[in-house]
Amino acid sequence: MKILVFNTQKVIRRNIKKNGKFETQYKDIPMNSDIQEVIETIQNEYNDNNIKNDYEKVPEELKELATKIYYNAERGFAEYETAKAAADFLRKYGMEPREGLALTGVKANINESEGPSVALIGELDGIGCPAHPDAVKATGISHACGHEAQMIAVLGAALALNDPEVKAALGGKAIFFGVPAEENLSADIKESMIVEFYNK
Numbered sequence: 001m002k003i004l005v006f007n008t009q010k011v012i013r014r015n016i017k018k019n020g021k022f023e024t025q026y027k028d029i030p031m032n033s034d035i036q037e038v039i040e041t042i043q044n045e046y047n048d049n050n051i052k053n054d055y056e057k058v059p060e061e062l063k064e065l066a067t068k069i070y071y072n073a074e075r076g077f078a079e080y081e082t083a084k085a086a087a088d089f090l091r092k093y094g095m096e097p098r099e100g101l102a103l104t105g106v107k108a109n110i111n112e113s114e115g116p117s118v119a120l121i122g123e124l125d126g127i128g129c130p131a132h133p134d135a136v137k138a139t140g141i142s143h144a145c146g147h148e149a150q151m152i153a154v155l156g157a158a159l160a161l162n163d164p165e166v167k168a169a170l171g172g173k174a175i176f177f178g179v180p181a182e183e184n185l186s187a188d189i190k191e192s193m194i195v196e197f198y199n200k
Contacts, residue, residue: 062152065089069148071134073126073141076181077193079104082124082151086178089155093162095176106178110162115172122154123147123182151178 069082083104087097090108097108104124125147130140158176161167185193 059156062156065155066148066152069151070143071136073136073139073143073148074124075128075139075141075189076125076183076185077103079124079180083178083180086122086124086151086155090158090176093159095158095162102180104180108158108176110158110174110176111167111170112173113170115170117173117175119175119177120154120157121177121179122151124151124178124180125183127183128186145183147182154178 065085069085072081074080074082083099083106087099087106090097090106095108095110097106099106101107106124123145125145126136126141126143127145128140129135129142129144132142132144135142135144154176158174161170161174
């Protein structure tokens with residue numbers, strides 16, 4: 001759902017399915033409405049949406065996964081458990097993720113139809129921050145960077161867009177990436193990885 005602001009009105013736009021086809025509906029909100037009225041209107045519109053009923057249990061699952069990732073932060077190019085959790089989630093909901101890209105990266109596609117490709121990217125790694133209260137004690141890595149929230153947003157979007165009705169209405173390909181090592185790695189780790197690579 002998206003709020004569009006014009007000169008004389010606020011408009012809520014949503015896509016609904018009628019007779020097997022999606023169509024766009026608009027609902028006007030007077031320009032003098034306060035923010036609470038806008039929020040209530042959005043909530044009422046959302047409550048009418050069948051997608052909410054279909055996935056009413058999913059947000060709790062995503063919150064649990066976010067908590068798991070948050071408290072188990074991993075350094076760049078070693079995000080094995082985080083990548084596995086993301087891939088397992090995608091697989092559970094009918095997608096076919098590729099794993100091990102750039103060591104630990106994960107990728108899944110929805111829809112191979114012609115049209116534009118749009119990618120959503122979430123970062124897998126934590127950052128070295130031993131002073132953070134939730135840093136992993138053994139490594140000093142934490143998600144002070146908020147990457148666990150990024151990954152959950154990507155996984156939630158993948159779940160929603162993979163709904164059969166939504167998927168059928170897409171005019172292109174949706175790509176979901178979990179990417180490794182966005183945070184900087186120390187020189188000694190980089191050097192050890194180079195040595196490990198060439199000794200394989």
